[in-house]
Structure formats: structure tokens, C-alpha cells
Amino acid sequence: MKVFFNGRIVNSDSPTIKALDRGMTFGDGLYEVIKVVNGKFPFIKDHVGRLEKSSKFFKIKFEYNLDKIEAIAQELSSINKIESGELFLEITRGADTIRDHIFEKEYAPTFLEVVQPLRRIDANLWQTGAKLVTYPDMRHGLCEHKTIDLLPNVLAKNYAHSKGGYEALMFRTKNGEKYVTEGGSSSYIFFDGEKIVAPKIDNILPSITRSKVLSIARSMGFEVIERRVWLDEVQRMKEVMLLSTVSKVMPVVKIDDMNFSFGSVTKKLMTAFEEMISS
């Protein structure tokens, strides 16, 4: 497969990365995943905007812009003959001359762009619903940024998979009470029978799918409440939805031993979101 790496299109197995790249040595970088649908990149502007905002926050030089990133993505999807799949962007601070936590003054950032087929997701899950497994959220305090240091997310998702689940439902604890944060690579929203309830953006990723789905829900007339969601109250929720760029809107029918139905609100939001990304 061909990828775009630091200004050139190269084979994905070319040895191009510098050994002391801070992405390798410190996980010092950011990434984005954007859906590829019929040669188009839904919400690419939002994704690049999020990347740019975080790169400013971490003072990582951002040398690309939306037009350039989209043009490269189009070129890669045509070279690799991928009409539908995923676009992956990664930017790291760049390579050190000696490994040191302290930043040097100037870096040439490392930039990678990949268009690949959609990862393997069992298509039945959109009909039958997914199972989640609860797992403690062991991450840092900068989870509103899409940083590449994903080991706790990887552990969470692998734990869920080892228990037969599709995703983890991560929780943090405050004064002995557990509250829902997000998944290893997904957001969650709930329907409590009257309103849509979404864990508020408080040290979780401002998911682009979540923001689109909540705006669809509002436009359909649903009341949307963004607040802390306690794990104890989840069992009273009528419907649970998993949201992400690659999973889109996916019904959740089980969290540990709790069962949920794939109800009409989830169906409506799934249909409307599907229309939005394919229009």
C-alpha cells in the first residue's frame, strides 16, 4: 500500500521514520481518523480543525492545511483504489538528536497520511447490537485531545474483546461513585425514555460523530442533556448508542450483565446519520 510520509508518496513498508522520532520515544503526537465514503471524506473539515487546534495546544508545528490534506487523501484513494474505508492522519513533534523529555527549540514535524480499507467490523453488529464491557479509565487529564499515546485505550478494547465484547465502556470514579467516560475509540449516548443523555465533554474526546448525532437529535425535536452519567443509572436507560467515525451509530444491547433493546430512537438516529454521511 502507498502512504504519504513527510512530503512524499512511499510504500507503507519503506523504512522512513527516524529512530528518535518523538512519536516513537514519547508518544508525542496527534492523530485523526476520517471515514472514506464513495471517494469523499465526511466531516474532514471538523477533523482537520480538531487536529490543528490540538497541535496549537501542544505546540506541534502544523505545516498542512485542509485543502492539501484532502488533495493527498484523494490521490492516495485513487492510487490504492480505495473508494470506501478510512483516512488516517498522524503528526508527531519530530525527531530528537538525543532522546530527552525536554523539547528542543525547532522541529520538523513528522506527518503521515494513510488511506486504508475499513478495519474489520462484524457488519451484523449494526443489526444485532454490540456488547460492551466496563473497564476503568486509566488515562491522563488531556483526553480532549486525540493524542497517540493510546496504551490504556488499547488495553481497554482488548479486555472487552477478551470477554466477547465489541468495546469497553470506560468509567472514572469520583467520591467512590463511578461515572461513564467513553470507549477505547468510541463515544456513548443514552436514551432515558424521554431525553437523549450524553456524558459531558469533561476530559473525554469531543467526538465529531457525537456532535453530529446530537445535532440531528435536536433537529428531530429530542431534548439533549449533556451531564455526568453515573454507571449506577445506566441500567435504567432505555437505549444505548455507540458512536464513532468508523462505527457510525451502533446499537448497544448489553453492558456486562445489563440488557438493552435496539429501540426506535437508535434506529432513527442511525438512519439519519447514514443519510448525512452519504449525501
Ligand code: PLP
Ligand atoms: N473517543 C475516543 C477515545 C476515540 O478514540 C474516538 C475515535 O477514535 C471517539 C471517541 C469517537 O470520535 P469521532 O466521532 O471523532 O471519531
